[in-house]
Amino acid sequence: MQNRDKVLIVDDEQAIVELMGLYLRSEYDVINAYNGHEALERIKIDKPDIVLLDVMMPDMNGYEVCRRLKTSVETQFLPVIMVTALSGKDDRIKGIEVGADEFLGKPVNRMELVTRVRSLLRIKHLQDKILAERNDAMNYLDAAGFIVVVIDAELRVNLINRKGNETLGYEEFELIGQDFVKAIVRNDMIADVRASLEAAMTGTSELPDYWEIPIVRKDGRHITVRWYDTVLNGNDGEITGLICSGEDLSIFDE
Numbered sequence: 001m002q003n004r005d006k007v008l009i010v011d012d013e014q015a016i017v018e019l020m021g022l023y024l025r026s027e028y029d030v031i032n033a034y035n036g037h038e039a040l041e042r043i044k045i046d047k048p049d050i051v052l053l054d055v056m057m058p059d060m061n062g063y064e065v066c067r068r069l070k071t072s073v074e075t076q077f078l079p080v081i082m083v084t085a086l087s088g089k090d091d092r093i094k095g096i097e098v099g100a101d102e103f104l105g106k107p108v109n110r111m112e113l114v115t116r117v118r119s120l121l122r123i124k125h126l127q128d129k130i131l132a133e134r135n136d137a138m139n140y141l142d143a144a145g146f147i148v149v150v151i152d153a154e155l156r157v158n159l160i161n162r163k164g165n166e167t168l169g170y171e172e173f174e175l176i177g178q179d180f181v182k183a184i185v186r187n188d189m190i191a192d193v194r195a196s197l198e199a200a201m202t203g204t205s206e207l208p209d210y211w212e213i214p215i216v217r218k219d220g221r222h223i224t225v226r227w228y229d230t231v232l233n234g235n236d237g238e239i240t241g242l243i244c245s246g247e248d249l250s251i252f253d254e
Contacts, residue, residue, distance in 0.1 A: 004029045005121050008048035010039040010065070011083065012057045016106070020052060020083075023110045024117065036060025040068065043075060050121055052104075052113075055084035055091070063098050070099030073173060077127055079120040083108060147225065147246035150232070151180045153201050153239065155194070167225075167248050169218035180244075186214040186222065200231060201239050207231070212249065223250040 007028045011017045012035055021030040031046050033039040036057055043051070051069070055062040062082055069075040082095045085106040092103060102116050147167050150159040157175045165172060168184060175183060181194045193213060199205040207229045215225045225246040232241040 005049040006031055006046060007117065008033060008039065008042055008046070008051045010034070010036070010051065010057075010062070011054035013054075016054070016083075016108075020108060020113065023108075023113055027114075028117070036062070036065045039065055043069070043078070048078070049124060050079045050081070050117060052081050052083055052117075053100075055082055055086060055095070063094055066095070066100055067098040077124070077131070079124050081116060081120065147244075147248065149180065149244040149246070150241060151197075151244065152241045155180050155197055155201075157183070158241065164246070167217075167223070167246075168215070169221075174218075184215050184217075186216055189214055197229075197242065200229070200242065203239055207242075223248055225249065 005028050007024050008031045009017050009020050009024075010033045011020075014034065017032050017034065021032065024030055031042055031048055033042045036059055039051070039053070042048070053062045053065055062084070066080050066082065069078055069080060076099075079101045080099065081102040081104055082100045083104045083106060084091065084095075095103060101120055104113060104116065145163065147164040148159075148161040149157060149164055152158050157178050157180050160170075160175050162172075165175070168175070181190055181197065185193050196205070196207070196211075200207045210226055210228045212224055212226045215223050217223060226249055228245045228247075230243045230245075231239055232243060234240045
């Protein structure tokens with residue numbers, strides 16, 4: 001039997017929780033919470049697939065619960081539908097700012113509720129599939145034993161494997177979005193490395209077969225890495241970034 005998706009319903013009014021649960025129970029496993037703190041605990045324990053979240057709660061309002069979920073690596077992709085009697089434009093803007101995926105007004109319409117839950121779960125399943133494929137690819141890159149960094153046309157880090165983070169001394173997502181050159185290249189080499197990478201991005205020059213660059217770890221220790229860089233092209237042939245594969249040469253000096 002296929003596992004059913006789990007829906008967490010959060011509201012401080014028991015009657016509303018029971019009504020929405022009645023609407024959804026035929027298709028989903030329903031979990032209940034009656035305040036913000038309980039909701040966060042239920043999410044940690046039960047790992048729901050979607051959250052229906054009341055805005056106006058006494059101890060911790062829905063905006064704060066949503067903000068915590070969307071700023072956590074573990075729950076940032078968890079769909080959140082804000083359920084509220086508030087209808088003002090500013091209230092919706094505040095919900096968007098904290099990362100809400102959808103809004104439902106009170107009293108909740110059964111058809112609208114079921115349709116939006118179903119739609120967001122379909123998107124979540126696609127995201128889960130993409131993330132699983134990404135994780136498989138990352139495991140393969142980690143097994144290779146090389147530092148692997150993907151940077152975009154603006155030299156920002158889009159992806160870095162476990163070996164890269166370990167070698168450079170960073171946590172898993174710490175380098176994502178940072179300027180690759182500014183973050184790790186030794187100060188006296190920044191201008192030259194940036195110029196070379198930018199020239200490769202614009203197609204005005206080719207990268208060498210490999211190059212050895214002094215790198216600064218997060219803890220300040222200097223190491224030398226031999227980089228083998230490959231240009232990434234989009235469907236139209238335009239250069240969209242680089243894959244930088246690196247070998248830590250300092251291990252041979254130990």
